[in-house]
Amino acid sequence: MQETYLGEFQEIVMLAILVLDDNAYGVSIQKELKQRLNRDCSRGALHTALTRLQEKGLISSEMGGASAVRGGRRKRYYTVTNKGKVTLKAAKDSRDVMWKAIPNFSLKTV
Amino acid sequence: MSDPIRPPKYFHRFLKWFCHPDFYEELAGDLEEAFEENTAEYGPKYARAKYRKEVFKLFRPSVFKEFRFNYFTWISLDMLKNYLKIGFRNLRKDKISASINIIGLSLGFVSALVILLYVHRELQVDTSFTQGNRVYRLINDERPHSETGRLLATVGPPFAPTLASEYAEVEKAVRLRYTENVVFKAGEHQYYENDVIYADKDFFHLFSFALAKGDPASVLAEPNSIVLTPEMAQKYFGEEDPIGKSILMNEETPLQITGVLKEDPKQTHLDFDFLISFETFRVPYGYPVTLESWGWISFHAYVLLTEGTDPLAFDQKLAEFAKRHMFTDRPVRASYHLQALSDVYFRSQDMMNSGEHKHGNLSYTYGLLSIAFLILLVAGFNFMNISTARSIRRAGEVGMRKVLGARRINLIVQFISEALAISTISVLLALFLFELTRDPLFAYLNWQIDFTYQDYLIMIPLLIGGTFLLGVLSAIYPSVLLSSFKPLQVLKGKIKSSSVEMNIRKLLVVLQFTITIGLIVASLLVSQQMEFIRNKDLGFDREQVISLQMRTDDFLERYPLGKQLFSRHPQVIGVSAGDVINGDYGSVPITPAGAEEGIAMHWMGGYFDYCSTLGLEILEGRDFSHAHPMDSLHGIIINESAQRVFGWKEALGKELQVNSNINGQVIGVVKDFHIHSLHDPIEPMVMTVPRTHMQNIILRLKSLEGMDDLLATLREDWVQIAPDLPFQFSFLDDSVNLQYESDQQFSRLITFFGGLAIFIAGLGLYGLIAIISSYRIKEIGIRKVLGASVMNIYVLLCRNFILMVIIANAMALPLAWWVINGWLNQFSYHTEPTYSIFVWAILISLGIALASLSYQVVKTALANPIKAIRHE
Structure with a gap:
């Protein structure tokens, strides 16, 4: 299949969606990134990434049910598509290949 | 919670406005959820700030809805490039119009720049003191109590200290005593000095001048202490450190230098080179008063009110205070008031003793601002006139663009962006001209402004705003006109100047000349008044009297x-x-x-x-x-x-x-x-x-x-x-003339900028006639073939313009008369405007119009008709 380019931020967003399983929506993804990676991202930046990923067909989304909080507005839940999972896996594999090829890797930086 | 904390209303509305409906529910919900959590965790203030920030960051193209008039297709970068390219080609093709536009606008900008700089400096006076908004001067008004009563900028010496000790509202009080003709001597250096102030020790608390040396709280505390400006430190001590040194005052009192200011005082009404501690002050020989005399009304007194004190309420208390101390056993002779520090510079002309400090003249300041505005107007009208007059030449392009699918709004954007390019060039040229002529210009106008590059920073927003405003305003009319052409007519070559367009052009020329003639009359009258002042018999001999200070x-x-x-x-x-x-x-x-x-x-x-x-x-x-x-x-x-x-x-x-x-x-x-x-x-x-x-x-x-x-x-x-003692003399004439400094300044300014406005208007006329006569070249050729003389042609082409100038005269003269009479009435003794001034104004304006017109007209009239007719 055709190789899909994946930005670093997009990759992390996809991983966060997988971590959150069936509770991945805007605020929870932002929180996940903050808690695990201590990374602040604005809702605007996240929106751009999610839109791009959807355009590429790597994630899909659907609206959830109404809730009492958040002004009664519905959430949009995101899930990673099969194509997305394949792309993620391919990205990880290609990195592993490179990692393994490094001779005498030491964590000590020069 | 009965009243839940809501996200910032306007930001939410803003989001709703720009957000694509597909995303709105999700995004608004997410933001609100985050807001609720933040409110619970960090409080509403943080949550609101965060919400606002998030809305701003959502303001990005991927979130936008499709706008009804898609704003973003009005202006496209590629088209802008094309507009500018075509614009520059047009500029090159018609160099005369282009340079007239650019020169006129940049002269206008230079004048505006210079005037704004000056006005800015004037309005900045006394604004730099950290607590200046709580500083007030005490003034003394005798007028309500007696017919010969005076309004004074000063009070008696005990007034301010007593007030400070009796009222908690007064945080500090400072008395100033201005003194002239003081001889200072330090080593070899001995000079007369006029700008000397005795000041109470809290002077620097009220007026936060920075000190290069010395502690502001204590420099004026001890008797026989003196603080110098850097200029005076240099004058008396050269490069040496003056602190601790002694300077001899009037051959008898040695003063110790306790401080030196960081900068010479500028942009303040306080006029001093030396500050001496008030404790040093002695009642001059022969004065029947003491420092306890409430009636010795010669001291400027400033108070710093505590924070939160209502000056109006405190002002009321002064009457009771005065009655208690000064009018216990006699009728009240004077009312006392607070004058805000910000009013001292511009609003104390009528007060006695206010001559000791510096003054601004608010009507001259605003007068100058309006002159700047008028000059820009004249330059902008040039631009409008020349653009509309040239419209026929651009008609083909407009038609073609329309055929190729340009909407009217695109054409308007095109012409406005062209105008913006021209006004940007003009501003850059103006900055260059300003840089080049700054020093001689300031010297000619007698402005002691030391220009710093910070001033440019202040002017940048003004310049950008001015460029934009002038560019857009002067382009709106021509662009609406040009974009209205019907492509079919244009491409068939059937376009003609409409009568509306002609009338608007005439109106603009008339207005230009009205402004110009107004300025001519004003400068003639002002110089006539200056001449009157110079020659008026004052009742004494001012020219052949000199005084020697001893x-x-x-x-x-x-x-x-x-x-x-x-x-x-x-x-x-x-x-x-x-x-x-x-x-x-x-x-x-x-x-x-x-x-x-x-x-x-x-x-x-x-x-x-x-x-x-x-x-x-x-x-x-x-x-x-x-x-x-x-x-x-x-x-x-x-x-x-x-x-x-x-x-x-x-x-x-x-x-x-x-x-x-x-x-x-x-x-x-x-x-x-x-x-x-x-x-x-x-x-x-x-x-x-x-x-x-x-x-x-x-x-x-x-x-x-x-x-x-x-x-x-x-x-x-x-x-x-x-x-x-040093030998120092002055002509009586000079001290008399000092009283007219600001008038002379105004006279110089109005003459200079009036001249500039005349030049710009003449330039515009020159450009206009060049275009108009080129349109009529064939007509003129035919007329000549049929026997018209050069004179006939000359009259034909000039007639309309001369008529416009005459109409402008008819409008300007009464207006100028009215304005200038107001100015003259400031003088109790003034010249009566003579008719010759109006005759001169008419002659000058006609002369300028004819001079601007003649070259092109004569050139056109003399041209060989064959060439004109054979054209095509």
């Missing part, structure tokens, strides 16, 4: 020798001593014998032969004279106005009490002379031999020829009279 306690012991030495020179025809006429005298109560209440009158001091030396005309009686030594104790000379006020038929021999301590008799009456500037009417005045030390020797000269030689010999004599 400030010393033994003035009277030295004076006879001086008089003897100076009188030897055949050039010197009179020697006396006393006050110089500069509009700055004390005002004291004068009480005729038998009257209860004195009348406030100006009090001048002169020695023997004072009137004859100044050239005052004595109507009755005689001058102060050596032959009557008692004159120095009891002799009083009054002016006609004083005689009128007293209502005396015969004044000689009448008894008067001056300032409650001098009793004397009137020995002479002088013809009214202008003791003040021509702004003010002549007021009653009495003259005695001064009880205090005199400071000036006054010489009357036969003529001004050989002045240099005379000064050299006077200088030699001086060494015998006062070897310990």
Whole structure:
């Protein structure tokens, strides 16, 4: 299949969606990134990434049910598509290949 | 919670406005959820700030809805490039119009730049003090209590300290006493100084001037302390550190230098080179007062009110305070008020004693601003006229663009962006011109502005705004006009200037010339008034009188020798001593014998032969004279106005009490002379031999020829009279003229900028006729073939413009008359505008119009008709 380019931020967003399983929506993804990676991202930046990923067909989304909080507005839940999972896996594999090829890797930086 | 905390309303609305509906529910929900959590965790303030930030960050193209008039297709980068390319090609094709547009606009911008810089500086005065908004000056208003009452910028010396000690609202109080003619001596350096202030120790608390050396809280605390400006430190001590050194004041008081300011005081009404601690101040010799005299109204007093004090409420308390201290056993004679520091510079012209500090003139400042605006208007009209006149040449392009699918809005954007490009070029050129001409221009206009590059920073927003505004405003009309062309007509070549367009062009030319003629009349009238001031007989001889400053306690012991030495020179025809006429005298109560209440009158001091030396005309009686030594104790000379006020038929021999301590008799009456500037009417005045030390020797000269030689010999004599004092002389003319400084300034400015406006308008006319005559070339060719003379053609082409200039004259002259009369009425004595001024204005405006028109018109008229007709 055709190789899909994946930005670093997009990759992390996809991983966060997988971590959150069936509770991945805007605020929870932002929180996940903050808690695990201590990374602040604005809702605007996240929106751009999610839109791009959807355009590429790597994630899909659907609206959830109404809730009492958040002004009664519905959430949009995101899930990673099969194509997305394949792309993620391919990205990880290609990195592993490179990692393994490094001779005498030491964590000590020069 | 009954009233839940909501996200910022306007930001939510903003989001709703720009957000694509597909995303709105999700995004608004997410933001609100985050907001609720943040509110719970960090509080509403943080949550709101976060919400606002998030909305801003969502303001990105991927979130936008499709706007109804898609704003983003009006302007596309590629089209903009094309517009500019075509625009520049058009500029190149028609160099005359282009350069007229650009030169006119940049001259307009330069004027605006210079004027704005000046006005900005003026409005900045006294704004830099950290607590300035709580500083007030105490003023003294006698007018509600008596007909001859005065409005004074000063109060008695105990007023401010007592006020501070009795009212908690007053945090600090500072008295200032201005002093002139002080001799300072440090080592070899000895000079007269005029800008010296005695100031209380909290001076720097109220006026936060930065000190380069010394502690602001204590520099003025001790007696005999003095603080210098850097300029004076340099003048007396050169590169040495002056701190701790001593400087001798008036040959007797050594002062210790405790501080040096960081910068020379600028942009403040306070006019000083030296600050001496108030403790050092001694009541001058012969003054019948002490520092406890509430009636010695010669001290500027400033108070710093505590934070939160309502100045209006505190102002009310001053009446009670004054009654308690000053009017316990007599009727109230004066009201006291607070004057905000920000009003001191611009709003104290009418106050007595306010002449000691610097002043701004608000009407001149606003007058200048309107001149800047008018010049920009004239330049903008040029742009509009030339663009519309050239529209026919651009019609083909407009038609083609329309055929290719350009909408009207695109064409408007095109022409506006072209105009913006031109105005940007003009601004850049203006900056370059400004940089180039700044120093000579400021020198010519007599502005002591030291320009720093920070000033550019201040002007950047103004410049960008101005560029944009002028570009857009002057392009709106031409672009609407151009974009209205119907493609079919245009491409068939059937386009003609519409009559509306012609009328608008005429209207703009008329307005331009109205403005220009107005400025011509104004500058002619202002210079006529200046001429009037120069030539007006002031009642004394101002040209051939010089004064020598001699400030010393033994003035009277030295004076006879001086008089003897100076009188030897055949050039010197009179020697006396006393006050110089500069509009700055004390005002004291004068009480005729038998009257209860004195009348406030100006009090001048002169020695023997004072009137004859100044050239005052004595109507009755005689001058102060050596032959009557008692004159120095009891002799009083009054002016006609004083005689009128007293209502005396015969004044000689009448008894008067001056300032409650001098009793004397009137020995002479002088013809009214202008003791003040021509702004003010002549007021009653009495003259005695001064009880205090005199400071000036006054010489009357036969003529001004050989002045240099005379000064050299006077200088030699001086060494015998006062070897310990510097030789310093001034012409009476100069001190008189100082009173008209701001008027002269205004005269220079209006002449200069008026000239500039005339030039720009002439330039516009020149450009316009070039375009118009090129359209009519064929018509003119045919007319010539049919026998029209060059003169016929000339009249044909110029007729309309001359008519417009005449209409402009008809509009401008009454308007200018009305405005300028208001200005003239500021002067109690002013010139009557003569008809010749209006004739001149008409001639000048017609001359300029004809000069701008003639070259092109004659060129067109002389052209060989064959060429014109064979065209095509």
